[in-house]
Amino acid sequence: MTKNSSAPAIAVEDLWQVFGPNATAALRDARGAGSPQATAEALENKGLIPAVRDARFEVRSGELFVIMGLSGSGKSTLVRCISLLVTPTAGAVRIDGEDILQASEKRLIELRRHKLGMVFQHFGLFPHMSVADNVGFPLKMQGAGKAERRKRAMEVIELVGLEGREDAYPRELSGGQRQRVGIARSLAVNPDIWFLDEPFSALDPLIRRQLQDEFLHIQATLKKSIVFITHDITEALKLADRIAIMKDGEIVQIGTPEEIVLRPVNDYVAEFSKDVAKGRHARVESVMLRDLPTHMPDDPGLRIGMTLDTALAKCMSLYEPVPVRDGTGTVVGAVQPADLAAALQVDEG
Amino acid sequence: MSLSLTRGAQAALLVLAVAVITRLLGGQMAWLVGWPEALTVPMTEWVGAAVGSFLSVFKPIARFFSLLLSYPMTWIGALLGYAPWPLVLGGVTALGWMIGGLRLAALGFFGLGFVVLSGYWAESMNTLALVVVSVPLALVTGAAIGILAYEYPRLKGPVQALLDIMQTVPTFAYLTPLLVLFGFGPVVGLIASAIYAAPPMARNVLLGLERVEHEIREAAVMSGGTRRQQLFLVELPAATTQIMVGINQSLMAALSMVIIAAVIGGFDDIGWEVLLTMRKALFGQSFLAGLVIVVFAVVIDRMSGALALQRPAQDRRVAWAMLAAGLAVSGWALAAGWNPDGVAAFDGVADRVDDAVGRFTATNGAALDAVKNNAMFYGLLPLRIGLADAVLPFTWGFSWTAKHGAIFYGATAAIAGFLVWRGHLTAGLVIGVLAIMLETGISQLPWPVVIVGAGALGWVSGGWKLTRLVVILLGLILISGLWERALLSLYLSGASVVACAILGGALGLWGAVSETAWRVLRPVCDLLQTIPLFVFLIPVLMFFQIGEFSAFLAICLYAIVPMIRYTRHGLINTPEELIEAAQATGAGRWQTLFEVRAPYAAPTILLGLNQTILYAFAMLVIAALIGTTGLGQSIYLALGQADVGLGVTAGAAMAILALVADRLVQGFAEERRRALGL
Structure with a gap:
């Protein structure tokens, strides 16, 4: 085992997934074309489908990494490449420094039994098993005894708030309850790495928000390294530490929610954040001046970490620069109220 | 003008040309009508020799297996018997x-x-014993085949082709080689029913496994299951419903075959009882x-x-x-x-x-005979040997002369001409072809017409690939010397299919428009589909004695069900928005039915027709027991004489006919589905 504590939880390096006949050889030839765009074009001309193109990113330990893209952008394929549900055509996926593409079947099973957990869009519950049996299934694969499975299953079932339904069958549950089972099952073996493939997309909006909040709550205590797939920019911005935006199999931008909203790299990304209330996702720091102006007559009480919305509300009638303080009350920078308003401006284009 | 011809019109034109040429020249050149004897390959003997020597190698193993199987059978038989x-x-x-x-x-x-x-308790228990032993055998084999085809995608194509063939080869055709392999006795029935009952199980296991949700499979993988754990702990249990359907179909197939296998005799079961009393x-x-x-x-x-x-x-x-x-x-x-x-x-x-x-037939004998004779004289016979031969003073009251022929073709030309004038070129041409077929009779059709006709249909429904398949397969029958018998089979099944299509379509339509009608039709359909093939012979025999008309009726009784079901199903299941859209534009009930529901239902109805054709072929062989000519009779005779060559070749010819019909209709159904974007 090549466990390396300083390595990122997941590292993906020039990962390609090409569908079609003789994909490996075709990709090798096409890469002579140079840039990923040229390679993808060459592959498409041959009738192959490059579903994931040259993906590279890292997920730090304890980080909630969201991959966002529309349907057909390759995000589901990407997460299946990382979890090795499909074998990537080329590239490397390192989990704690270990390249799992090189791992034996046995080692993979080992990893899945102890280290990886996954939640599916349509839940993927086993229809012939009760809630407790579903949740206990990964433990059964580990070889745990019946009593032990039941005990641990009850713990996670309680964690997701389903106590009392442990002997129900999936068909007797509502959509939201089913996904709670899916979450509980993926957490049963206490994995370090957690894949969630559009876990809340099949739920109606109210339930979705409720589960998002509970999910954040669970993550706050468990601190897993997470790859979370979604097509919903609001969900991505709400949950993510960092977001990767995918388009046509390519990652077009990786950044914090704030960076995505305030500094989109191109029109495509900008289009997503267009209808998003930027003030709720960007913070004062993004427009803060480090050089303190000499003349600051007002102090509305801005703090580091305050959202733009809150900051703007405090400076509604002010025109002069105002100071920004950190937690201890020390002035660390200044903000022009006009900059706050400008940052919130939704582009009309 | 020729440039703008549709595919269908081109094909019809070609067939009509071939039909006219053979009709005009057939008198002088006999080889244009019947395939010359000299060019016939003794396929029956070759197959007999090849299969015979093949079988003789396996005979000792088979006999041993037979001995082995006879134990559980005796035990279960004794258990149920005592x-x-x-x-x-x-x-x-x-x-x-x-x-x-x-x-x-x-x-x-x-x-x-x-x-x-x-009072048939003992016989029934004997039948049940056969089913009880053969079904587990079929289930295990079928499940194993299904799982293998699922696990190794490369095997899937060949396995599905094999299952298709196993289900199109007529039941009796299995029996002859098995008889040679395993010798007389109940074990043959047992093995035949196990072979016959395995494909539905294999199909359903494969289908069930393939239908397991993607994410359920992935969840099993991500839980860290080994392949075997995934399969047995997750995928197979998740496919239970479909597998249960397989068990149900397997049981019914086994029962049906056990009863048919009674013709071999040697086992005092209920099928034998029916056969004996019928004789x-x-x-x-x-x-x-x-x-x-x-x-x-x-x-x-x-x-x-x-x-x-x-x-x-x-x-x-x-x-x-x-x-x-x-x-x-x-x-x-x-x-x-x-x-x-x-x-x-x-x-x-x-x-x-x-x-x-007895009393009923005695008192109503005249009426029953009238029904039978009318159907024979005015329906079946002309179809079989053509108007030119079927119209006699004895049947129609006058004999067919050149004058009648001229009137007949004149009327045809008028109708066809009218259709062409109204822009229905293909329909006009098809009318012409049908008229020639009716005048000549299906069993006397010149071989070029049949082969070119089937090839042309193949071209219209599925392109060159299908044409090639159809022509090669039919060509095999042509040179095998079984051609005339094949045409006879084609005639009887064709007549039954046409009758089923018309009547079944009408009943299906009735079931679609009237809920009350369906409440009556449905249990009848259910029952007809549950009854083993063999039993259909009894009622027709009771009233119409042995003969072609009885066989025709028995085939229709069995083969009409899918036509009724699919027609109704197709008509009923038009999406609600389409109906609402039609109503919103002011369409009446019948307008909705014919303008919206019927076109939408066309692919489904075609599939029903396809099933009806396959059912008709299956029953055709069984109907040989009560007097049909053609391939079915050959297969039945081969069984009696343990003639493997004849049994296998005739069985294969039968399977080819069924397969060709199946592919042609499927092709049309597929084309309709594509046209509707389904």
Whole structure:
């Protein structure tokens, strides 16, 4: 085992997934074309489908990494490449420094039994098993005894708030309850790495928000390294530490929610954040001046970490620069109220 | 003008040209009509020799296997034979209770009760013993094949082709080689039914596994299961419903085959009883024995069918009580010295049914004969040998002369010309082809017309690839020397299919427009589909004696069901928005039906027609028992003479006809589906 504590939880390096006949050889030839765009074009001309193109990113330990893209952008394929549900055509996926593409079947099973957990869009519950049996299934694969499975299953079932339904069958549950089972099952073996493939997309909006909040709550205590797939920019911005935006199999931008909203790299990304209330996702720091102006007559009480919305509300009638303080009350920078308003401006284009 | 011809018109034009040429020149050049004897390959002998030597290699193994299988069969036979009927009755009732509560318990009780009273208990138990041994064999083999095809995608194509072939090769054709391999006796029936019952299981296991949700499979992988754990702990259990459907179909196939296999004889089972009484023209007895088979089929079908449904758990204590009651009655019967197998309340009934049928046919004989003769003279015969030969003073009251021919073709030309003038070029050409077919008769069609016609249909429905397949396959029959018999089979199945399509389509339409009609039709369809093939022969034989018309009726009875079902299903299941859109534009009920529902239902109805064709071919062989000519008869004769060559070649020819018809219709259905964007 090549466990390396300083390595990122997941590292993906020039990962390609090409569908079609003789994909490996075709990709090798096409890469002579140079840039990923040229390679993808060459592959498409041959009738192959490059579903994931040259993906590279890292997920730090304890980080909630969201991959966002529309349907057909390759995000589901990407997460299946990382979890090795499909074998990537080329590239490397390192989990704690270990390249799992090189791992034996046995080692993979080992990893899945102890280290990886996954939640599916349509839940993927086993229809012939009760809630407790579903949740206990990964433990059964580990070889745990019946009593032990039941005990641990009850713990996670309680964690997701389903106590009392442990002997129900999936068909007797509502959509939201089913996904709670899916979450509980993926957490049963206490994995370090957690894949969630559009876990809340099949739920109606109210339930979705409720589960998002509970999910954040669970993550706050468990601190897993997470790859979370979604097509919903609001969900991505709400949950993510960092977001990767995918388009046509390519990652077009990786950044914090704030960076995505305030500094989109191109029109495509900008289009997503267009209808998003930027003030709720960007913070004062993004427009803060480090050089303190000499003349600051007002102090509305801005703090580091305050959202733009809150900051703007405090400076509604002010025109002069105002100071920004950190937690201890020390002035660390200044903000022009006009900059706050400008940052919130939704582009009309 | 020729540039703008549609595919269909081009094909029809070609066929019409070939038909006209062969019709005009056929008189001078006999080789244009019948395939010359000199060019016929003795395929029957070759196949006989090849298969024969192949079989002789495996004969010792087969005989050993046969010996091996005879043990469990004897044991189960003895077990069921010696078990007192009250106990078996209690057991089946208890089983019914466990599966489906009061309803199925009652079905089991009254069903088996009927068997007891009929006096055919011992024979029924012999049949049941065959089913009990052959079904597990079929289920295990079928499941293994299904799982292998699923696990190794490379095997899937060949396996599906094999299953297709196994289900198109007529049942009797299996029996001859098996007879040679395993020798006379019940083991042949056992193996034949296991072979016949395995494909539905394999199909359903494969289908069920393929239909397991993607994410369920992935969840099993991500849980860290090994491949075997994924398969046995997750995928197979998740496919249970479909597998249960497979078990149900497998059971029904086995029962059907066990009964058919009775023609080999050597086992005193219920199928043999039917055959024996039928041969002696004891219709009362064969009717009663047939009813016993029907009851068996219904009980087995409904009970195993219920396994695939979502059902509440039943109280076990009730089941134990039923079993205990059966045991108590058996005990009492033994103690009282009352022979529990000797109940035959219907002994007299059979005679009375016999008398009644006899009286009925005696008094209504003239009417029945009139029905039969009219159908023969004005329908079947002209189709078979053509108007030119079928119109005689004895049948139509005058004989067909050149003048009649001229009038006939003149009228045809007028109709066709009118259609072409109105822009229906293809329809006009097709009318021309049909007229020539009717005048010549299907069994006397010149071979170029059949081959070019089928090839042209193939080209229209599926392109060159299908044409090639169709021409090669039919060519094989042509040079094998079985051509004339194949045409005879084609004629009878064709006539039945046309009758089924018209009548079944009408009934399906009726079922679609009237809920009340469907409430009547549905149980009839259910029943007709549950009855083993063999039993259809009894009623037609009772009223119309041996002959082609009886065979025609038996085929129609069996083959009409899919046509009714699919027609109704297709018409009923038009998406609601389409209907609403039609109504919103002011369409009336019938307008909606013909302008919206019917076009949308076309692919489904074509699939129904496809099923009807396959059913007709399956029944055609069984109908050989009551007098048909053609391939079915050859297969049946081959069985009697243990002539492997003839049995296998005729069986293969039959399968080819079914396969060709199947591919052609599927092609059209596929084309319609594509056109509708389904």
